Amino acid sequence: MTKQTTWSQRFESALHPAIARFNASINFDIELIEYDLTGSIAHAKMLAHVGIISPEEGEQLVVGLEQIRSEYRQGKFTPGIDAEDVHFAVERRLTEIVGDVGKKLHTARSRNDQVGTDTRLYLRDQISQIRTHLRECQLVLLNLAQDNVETLIPGYTHLQRAQPLSLAHHLLAYFEMLERDWVRLGQIQERVNISPLGCGALAGTTFPIDRHYSANLLDFASVYSNSLDGVSDRDFAIEFLSAASLIMVHLSRLSEEIILWASQEFSFVTLKDSCATGSSIMPQKKNPDVPELVRGKTGRVFGHLQALLVLMKGLPLAYNKDLQEDKEALFDSVRTVKGCLEAITILLREGLEFRTQRLAQAVNEDFSNATDVADYLAAKGVPFREAYNLVGKIVRTCLMAGKLLKDLTLQDWQELHPAIEEDIYQAITPTQVVAARNSYGGTGFEQVRQALENARAKIIAE
Template sequence: MTKKTWSDRFEGTLHPAITLFNASIGFDIELIEHDLNGSIAHGKMLAKTGIISPGEAEQLVQGLEQIRQEYRAGNFNPGVDQEDVHFAVERRLTELVGDVGKKLHTARSRNDQVGTDVRLYLRAQIDDIRQRLRDFQAVLLQLAETNVETLIPGYTHLQRAQPVSLAHHMLAYFQMAQRDWQRLGEIRARTNISPLGSGALAGTTFPIDRHYSAELLGFEGIYANSLDGVSDRDFAIEFLNAASLIMVHLSRLSEEMILWASQEFSFISLTDSCATGSSIMPQKKNPDVPELIRGKAGRVMGHLQGMLV
């Protein structure tokens, strides 16, 4: 079995079942692009501060970019023996550029490396979701503009209460989406702080420039405390909370679509491209999409609870 990076004081090797149980490569391979970006910034910082030479930094960057191309081409597929994406990248880098590849780990721990990767990944996800919320709002506005004079019953306790404009009803969801968009923006600001340079927990004695690597990665600042830098996951919990609220809002709209499409309500009719049918009940049009959205809401909320505990 391949020797582990932490195993110098161990005479034996891990049991294969424990190796499989411990491995995170099946999950964190999704972080690879961000891991490469973080490593490139770290390598450039090492050269800027004189810890390694500019030539060595260039070798590291070229090797990391080659790994990126291999991954995008489907030719970089590390297995469980690689343990995690960070070790897999470092091992492949050393194969490509030789011993200089080992210098990339100078003044860096997998602790601050993981924290950096997760923040870069989540920052990108937040930007994508915020754009999708804007697209969702555009659809709601279009529906509102064409249904200002369309009246529907407004309900309380599932009993007809007051007539409302369908536009007014749709704009309620527009406002929910606006709060979701704003909330994610606030979380993005707290996510966009660099832990790189915190080391395992107490920093490093190398003369690194944390502000320079943070600037290269587009971070707005750095953690003031190294212990907090490597242990903070508040931003991830905040994101999952915001994601849960988004799913609550989508679940609310989905339930209304399910009710409105029923024969008892008959407010809307589902198009054939957005519904499924039944082999023995041809009159049915099943609202699978909104039903699945409601089901998936529970999964997102479950992730929040999992992170909290």
């Protein structure tokens, strides 16, 4: 049997060793140690501020907690399974350092509100870091777009050639997705930034604490107004995992396109050696491992969101041990999102090169300018639906003859409709097709340049 050190004298014997291992969380919640120390320092200062402990005792506790922080950073404090969790590990080490005054730290506090505080401090910090990663990725997309305003790329619907686009316009679509992610995380961070410290186990405390004082020390914007809600709320964690899932959706969609673009069938991009791998058996291969891994890791973040939703759906108030399971989901999702953002940013910045000649060829070898013929006729007074049907007819004729629209003679065009003139050839060039789409938010070069200015202004105004 293991020696029991955590519980009161209510228990006559220790946990079975296997149950102790099953019950412990120290192997993963040690990640909260810096936040636990910060929260405990604020709690100690509050206890001294309201007179529950003396100023001298408060100072002793703070000094002892900072010593533990130093020991941890130096690799000298490595609690094992016998500590059960990070909170007890810190308290036990604190008592070794400062003596019996260390036992006063837990006055007017439960591990329920303590872990809730630690988790919020952790997530608030991690959200800030993820938002920084998002901005870095957005900046790379902006720079890439800036260099490719007049580079054309086929646009697709249903994965069929649709209309040509400015490559910058295509890249800026992902900038906008990440901008929503950045804003969304900021909104969630506001709801993370509420202090449960002082809610106790579930009902508050009999001690004359000042919850707003400790919240202010920890830079929380407010405190929970209901102690039951404070210790049992994990909405903020679910919201974060939902936002993390959307980030991964966006990164996965971009990854899928890069994978397609790098294939021999598309050949729109070349992967550089710094961001690609080879095959163990096929010497000619260059594999897009980075986007494939991002696409693959998306599922694990989705899984964590689903797991936490299922975890919470049936829990009665207030705290239940089930909530221990939220940590690994959060920790792994944070690591996954940060790692994927970093990898995609490097890939975009230095790991791929657009094959501009191949892209120019691609936009000249299809019927993606067919809509522009219909628009051309509509501008000359032909009802659009009639023009649409006429163009469909000429496309069918071209397909049967093995021609493209640009190969038709003026006589061919005028047999289609007498309103067509020599300027049809200019109207259907890919560059003109793109430039003409100058409606707000469109792919026209003027609109794209304005969109680039607007995007940079968003980052500068941050």
